[in-house]
Each structure stands twice: as C-alpha cells, then as structure tokens.
Amino acid sequence: MANPPGMIDPRIFESLQSKIDEDAEVRDQIREVLQSLDRQGRTAQSILSRAHSTPAAHLQAVIQSAEAAIKDEVESIGKLANITSNSPYYKYNNMWTRDVQNVVFSVLFCGWLGGVGESGVATEPGKLFTIEEVGKILNVPVNLKDRDAFHITIEEYLQSLITLIEELSRLAINSVTLGDYQRPLQISQFVKDIHAGFQILNLKNDSLRRRSDSIKYNVKKIEDIVYDLSLRNLVPKAEPTAP
Amino acid sequence: MSDKLQEMPGVKRHHDGIEKEAGSRTSPFMPMFEFFRNELDEHHDRRERIIKASRDITAASKKIIFSLQRVRSLKGTIPPKIAAETQERAAAMQQQFLSIAPDLAGINAWRYQRQISGGIQEYMEAISFEHYLRHQKLISIEEAAASLPANVDLTADDYVLGIFDLVGELMRFAITTMATTGSLPGSKNDEDPAQDRDILVDLRSLRTSFEALDTASCGGTGLGKDVEKKMEVMKTCVEKVETAVYGMIIRGRERPKGWVPDLADDRAPVESF
Incomplete structure (x- = not known):
C-alpha cells in the first residue's frame, strides 16, 4: 500500500471502497x-x-x-x-x-x-x-x-398502458367465447382512443417506441373481432337510453 | 356503398360508450397525451443536449491529453505553449459543462448519468493526468469534483473508470519520455532521498490499489460492468512500462538514441472501452 508521501493518498481508495460497499x-x-x-x-x-x-x-x-x-x-x-x-x-x-x-x-x-x-x-x-x-x-x-x-414516471405509465392494450385485445377474443358480444365493441373504442393518443407522441428509438409500434396490431386484431361480429349481425343494438 | 355501410350495425360508433358522440369524435385521452408529449419532448431535448455536450467534452479532453503527452518532465511547470493550449480547451469544456448544468439539476443528475458519463470519464482522465504531471499525485475525488460546475456530479464510478484510463496515459508518457530522454520520469526529494519516486513506483501503487478494490458486489451494474476489462488493460499497461524499464537497464546503452518502442498496437486496447 502506498504511504502518504507516495502518489496515492490511501484515503482515496478507502473512501471509494466504502462508497462501493454502501451502494x-x-x-x-x-x-x-x-x-x-x-x-x-x-x-x-x-x-x-x-x-x-x-x-x-x-x-x-x-x-x-x-x-x-x-x-x-x-x-x-x-x-x-x-x-x-x-x-x-x-x-x-x-x-x-x-x-x-x-x-x-x-x-x-x-x-x-x-x-x-x-x-x-x-x-x-x-x-x-x-x-x-x-x-x-x-x-x-x-x-x-x-x-x-x-x-x-410517465414512461412507466405508458409502458403499462401498452400492456393493458395487449391484455384487452386478448380479453376481446375471450369475451366472444363467453358469449359477450358487447365488450369487444367497448374495448375497440377504448383501445382506439388510446392509440390515437400514442400517435401524437414523438417517441425516440427506445423501448417505448418499439412497444408502441405493436399497438396498431392489437387495434387491428380487435377491429377484426368487431368485424366478425357485425358481419354475422351479432352486435348488440345500442342501449335505448343512449341518445 | 356508403348507405350499405351505414346500415351495417358494426360500424364503430354504434355502441353504448358513455363518451359516445356521433360523427367526428376525438379521443377523450387527448389532453392527457398532449401533456405526455410535452414532457417527453422536454426529456428528449435535454437528453440530446447532454449527449452532444458529452461528446464535445470527450473530444476536448482527448486533445488536452494529446497536448499533455508532449510534456517531458514530472512535477515541473508545464511548458507555456502546452499550458496555453490546454487552458483554452479546458475553458471551452467548462462552458460545455455550464451549458448542460441546468439539465443535470436535481433529480436529473442520475437520469442522464449514462449520457454524460462518457464525457466525465474522459474529463477525469485529462484532469488527473494534468494533476499528476504537476504534482506527481493522484487527484482525489473531492478535488476532481470541485473542478466541475455545481450541478454536475462526479460519481465514484466515473472517477474510478477515469483513473483506470489514466494508467494508459501514464504508460505512454513513461515510455515516450524514456525513449526520448533515456530516463524514466520521476522526482527527487531533496530532504529525504528515500522518498525519491519514479513513475513506475506510482504505476505499481495504482495497480495495487486497483487490485485491492473489491467490486464484486457491483455485479453487472455500473462499475462492475466495465471494471473487469479495464483491469486487464491497466495491468498490461503497467507491465509494458516494467518491460520497458527492464529493457532500458539491460540494453539501454546499445539502443540508438530516439528509438521508440512500437506502440502502434497498444493504442487501440487502451482507448477502446
């Protein structure tokens, strides 16, 4: 070990070591x-x-x-x-x-x-x-x-929002299986609204950007479900109370 | 065609959403996303300013190091021409740091750590080299941090990684000086000749200190990621000087004056990280 008159003040590496240990x-x-x-x-x-x-x-x-x-x-x-x-x-x-x-x-x-x-x-x-x-x-x-x-952070919230979209697109399919033809419509609107929001963000080439690129596929997947339902006249009529 | 579409019950607007509105309906989440957009834009702008400054600081630091490599003595005054060059660059570098200091304030100091870290490590290398040439001492983390503007933090990691690179510069300095002057740079202590030190003693004490540093706990994060590679390069550098000193002692007198060991291959591994 270097002595004080040497090049290195021994306290330098002592304090570095304690910083590493605290970390x-x-x-x-x-x-x-x-x-x-x-x-x-x-x-x-x-x-x-x-x-x-x-x-x-x-x-x-x-x-x-x-x-x-x-x-x-x-x-x-x-x-x-x-x-x-x-x-x-x-x-x-x-x-x-x-x-x-x-x-x-x-x-x-x-x-x-x-x-x-x-x-x-x-x-x-x-x-x-x-x-x-x-x-x-x-x-x-x-x-x-x-x-x-x-x-x-905002990034964390947005990342979770993308996961939510992925989950909802799965839920849209499974709702149909459960005989619920209403929910896919609701999901479709919801996901489209979020997609519209993502489209105004100026994302850089980071993980948020890569994942947000996948939203459109989920939007399409849900739209296909809505299309399948409407093609077969399975879409419930709007509730009478709605204006 | 459009009639047919309208009769189709599946057209998107027909559902019982609360926010339902016929015709041109905009997403109810727009205000929220507009806020996010502004926040993210600010973040990306800050990030880019810091990356650019970091690059400029790296370049300036490298030039300072090149200038300082023309110094031929330890603990002496740095020749005025070289000093003028480095001071000019150091001043420009301070400006760069000042320009991004607001971007690195408070919570953002660590947010952009990865972006500024490269510049700071190179800066550490430059100022620790200059400090060594002037005082033949290792600059302490406090002294180094004090040379940076407030708001610009010097992390222990950047300090250590900068000092690792310092070893490479000391190796070049030692070997070039040996080749041109025929002797190993060092300093005499008039009062106590036992404390005479040459650069090889210093390099070895650096190596010892680094080897004693226990970074196992850092794992794959921060310091742990780079230390292993830098440690190898550092050891190689010290060994090169040891070999050169050995060569100087054994064959020194036979060698033509001005002979320079082949450094062409050494440059890359030292500088790349």
Missing part, C-alpha cells in the same frame, strides 16, 4: 423488496387472468381478490420508496422499473374492469386511470421533477 447494501435491500414484489405481481396477474374466463356479471369476485393482491403490492411499493428515499431515484430506478410497470398494469387492468375501490379514486367499468390516479392508488408521487424521490 451494494442499498442494492441488496432493494433486491429483497423486489423479490416479494415480483411474487405479489405474479399473484395479482394470475388473479386478473381469471377475467378472461369470467362473464362480466360475475367479475366482482375476481375484482375483489385482485384488489387484495394490489393492496399487498402497494405495501411493497411503500417499502421500496422508503429504502430508496436517501438515494438518487434514477440511480436504481432500472432495478425496479419492470416490477413497477407490472404493478401499474395490474392497477390499470383492475381499474378497467371496474375495481380498485377504497383508494380515494372514482371507479367505473371501462375506465382508464390517469397517472395521477395510479399514483394515488399506489400512494406515491408521479412524474416528479422538483425533488428527488421515488415516483412513477
């Missing part, structure tokens, strides 16, 4: 939370998957279990926000962004089915939660710019 410790703590978040994410998604085989009239049970699963996820997100509160947000963001995207997707899908009550946001079937509402449900800030803390 490793934070990573370990994050990994631990992510492990449970990952498992909770699987649980929530497997529950929500039951929506594909459940008629709309009986969805309530699915929604309730999904809400309970989401509650667990919210708790883990809270832990994550807590242990990373002293670290720069973007330093470790890439460790959890996939898991967070999964959680946001679960919230969005559950919300579209009409769930995630008791979180202070209005619910209603067919609804798209805004990023602010998602933040409220997850109990974390969104799109933070003025301070450095845990939050949900």
Whole structure:
C-alpha cells in the first residue's frame, strides 16, 4: 500500500471502497423488496387472468381478490420508496422499473374492469386511470421533477398502458367465447382512443417506441373481432337510453 | 356503398360508450397525451443536449491529453505553449459543462448519468493526468469534483473508470519520455532521498490499489460492468512500462538514441472501452 508521501493518498481508495460497499447494501435491500414484489405481481396477474374466463356479471369476485393482491403490492411499493428515499431515484430506478410497470398494469387492468375501490379514486367499468390516479392508488408521487424521490414516471405509465392494450385485445377474443358480444365493441373504442393518443407522441428509438409500434396490431386484431361480429349481425343494438 | 355501410350495425360508433358522440369524435385521452408529449419532448431535448455536450467534452479532453503527452518532465511547470493550449480547451469544456448544468439539476443528475458519463470519464482522465504531471499525485475525488460546475456530479464510478484510463496515459508518457530522454520520469526529494519516486513506483501503487478494490458486489451494474476489462488493460499497461524499464537497464546503452518502442498496437486496447 502506498504511504502518504507516495502518489496515492490511501484515503482515496478507502473512501471509494466504502462508497462501493454502501451502494451494494442499498442494492441488496432493494433486491429483497423486489423479490416479494415480483411474487405479489405474479399473484395479482394470475388473479386478473381469471377475467378472461369470467362473464362480466360475475367479475366482482375476481375484482375483489385482485384488489387484495394490489393492496399487498402497494405495501411493497411503500417499502421500496422508503429504502430508496436517501438515494438518487434514477440511480436504481432500472432495478425496479419492470416490477413497477407490472404493478401499474395490474392497477390499470383492475381499474378497467371496474375495481380498485377504497383508494380515494372514482371507479367505473371501462375506465382508464390517469397517472395521477395510479399514483394515488399506489400512494406515491408521479412524474416528479422538483425533488428527488421515488415516483412513477410517465414512461412507466405508458409502458403499462401498452400492456393493458395487449391484455384487452386478448380479453376481446375471450369475451366472444363467453358469449359477450358487447365488450369487444367497448374495448375497440377504448383501445382506439388510446392509440390515437400514442400517435401524437414523438417517441425516440427506445423501448417505448418499439412497444408502441405493436399497438396498431392489437387495434387491428380487435377491429377484426368487431368485424366478425357485425358481419354475422351479432352486435348488440345500442342501449335505448343512449341518445 | 356508403348507405350499405351505414346500415351495417358494426360500424364503430354504434355502441353504448358513455363518451359516445356521433360523427367526428376525438379521443377523450387527448389532453392527457398532449401533456405526455410535452414532457417527453422536454426529456428528449435535454437528453440530446447532454449527449452532444458529452461528446464535445470527450473530444476536448482527448486533445488536452494529446497536448499533455508532449510534456517531458514530472512535477515541473508545464511548458507555456502546452499550458496555453490546454487552458483554452479546458475553458471551452467548462462552458460545455455550464451549458448542460441546468439539465443535470436535481433529480436529473442520475437520469442522464449514462449520457454524460462518457464525457466525465474522459474529463477525469485529462484532469488527473494534468494533476499528476504537476504534482506527481493522484487527484482525489473531492478535488476532481470541485473542478466541475455545481450541478454536475462526479460519481465514484466515473472517477474510478477515469483513473483506470489514466494508467494508459501514464504508460505512454513513461515510455515516450524514456525513449526520448533515456530516463524514466520521476522526482527527487531533496530532504529525504528515500522518498525519491519514479513513475513506475506510482504505476505499481495504482495497480495495487486497483487490485485491492473489491467490486464484486457491483455485479453487472455500473462499475462492475466495465471494471473487469479495464483491469486487464491497466495491468498490461503497467507491465509494458516494467518491460520497458527492464529493457532500458539491460540494453539501454546499445539502443540508438530516439528509438521508440512500437506502440502502434497498444493504442487501440487502451482507448477502446
């Protein structure tokens, strides 16, 4: 080891080593939370998957279990926000962004089915939660710019939105199988509205761009279902109450 | 044709959506996406400004290093012509840093870390080389950070990776100096001759320090990703100087003055990362 009169002040490498060790410790703590978040994410998604085989009239049970699963996820997100509160947000963001995207997707899908009550946001079937509402449900800030803390980013929200579209295109097919010819129409309109939104974004050549390119295929897939239904006169008439 | 279409019940507008409106209906999510668009545009603009500045800083740093490689002595004053050149470039570099400092403020410091990191590492290499030529000391992370404008953070990773590259520059400096002056650069301590140090001693202490650094915990992230490769290059550099010193001692007097070891192949691995 170099002595103080040498080239290297030994404190330099000592402090580097302690910085590396601190960093490793934070990573370990994050990994631990992510492990449970990952498992909770699987649980929530497997529950929500039951929506594909459940008629709309009986969805309530699915929604309730999904809400309970989401509650667990919210708790883990809270832990994550807590242990990373002293670290720069973007330093470790890439460790959890996939898991967070999964959680946001679960919230969005559950919300579209009409769930995630008791979180202070209005619910209603067919609804798209805004990023602010998602933040409220997850109990974390969104799109933070003025301070450095845990939050949900716009990119994460949009990524989850694309996953929602993929899920809804599957649901459109399965609704027909369940004899529900109404829901594909509702999905078709919803997905088209989101697609229109994505089209005004100036996306660079990143993962969001690549995934958003896939939206149009889902739009087409859903349109084909609507076409199949209308061709066979299976589309329900608009409700008389509608103007 | 259009009549037929209208009779068809499947035409998209016919469903009981709450937001249903006949004719030209726009997506209810448009305001939300307009907001997202503005936010993302800002983000991409910032990102591009930083990438460009990082590239310019890298180029300026490389030029500073080239100029400094013409220095032939340690701990002396840097010849005025070279000093003028490097100062001019350093000032331009400071301007570059200042221009993106607002983009790197607060939470964005780490957001664009990957974009600015290349420039900062090259900058580290340049200022640590200059610091070494002037003082024959390794610049500390605090000293290096202080030379950057506020808002521009120097991460430990960038510091370490910059110092790894410094070894390559020291190797070139040592070998060129040996070839042109016939002796290994070093410094004398008038009060205590036991503390005389040459550049080989310094390179070896750098190598020892690097080897002792435990980066296993970094895994595939940040430091862990690059360290392995840089470690190999660093060791090779030190060994080259060791071999050159050996050669100088054994065959030094037989070698024609001005003989330069073949560095053509060495350049690439040192610079590429």
